[in-house]
Amino acid sequence: MTNQKKYYHGAFALIWIALGLVCFFSAFQTMKMDVNYFKRFNLAGYLFISFFAVLFILTGVSFFKRWPFSRILNVISGLIIWFYSLVVLIFGVEDVGGLFVGVPLSLAGIAFGVWSILIKRE
Numbered sequence: 001m002t003n004q005k006k007y008y009h010g011a012f013a014l015i016w017i018a019l020g021l022v023c024f025f026s027a028f029q030t031m032k033m034d035v036n037y038f039k040r041f042n043l044a045g046y047l048f049i050s051f052f053a054v055l056f057i058l059t060g061v062s063f064f065k066r067w068p069f070s071r072i073l074n075v076i077s078g079l080i081i082w083f084y085s086l087v088v089l090i091f092g093v094e095d096v097g098g099l100f101v102g103v104p105l106s107l108a109g110i111a112f113g114v115w116s117i118l119i120k121r122e
Helices: 007-038 043-065 070-091 099-118
Strands: none
Touching: 007 043, 007 099, 043 070, 070 099
């Protein structure tokens, strides 16, 4: 029996890479704003966001390339997204645009985190 192509594997990897790029963009924009307006530079905060960006991109690439530690990265990154989305849903809905924005995005993040924890690449 031939191995069927599963297109959702590629979509899964691309979502992780996109999340990583969004984290890098967020870190860069925050750094630019802090330096231009507040004349300060918070290196620890930028390194924290950049760490997650690298982790998310590495998760997507490792899943796409079928690296052996891909399963571990999927679980770690999935738990991070799951916990973050759960915290936004419970505590911070007003910070992301209110209920109409926060609830759907948090539920999507929770679903993606669970998908990341459960998915396996054959």
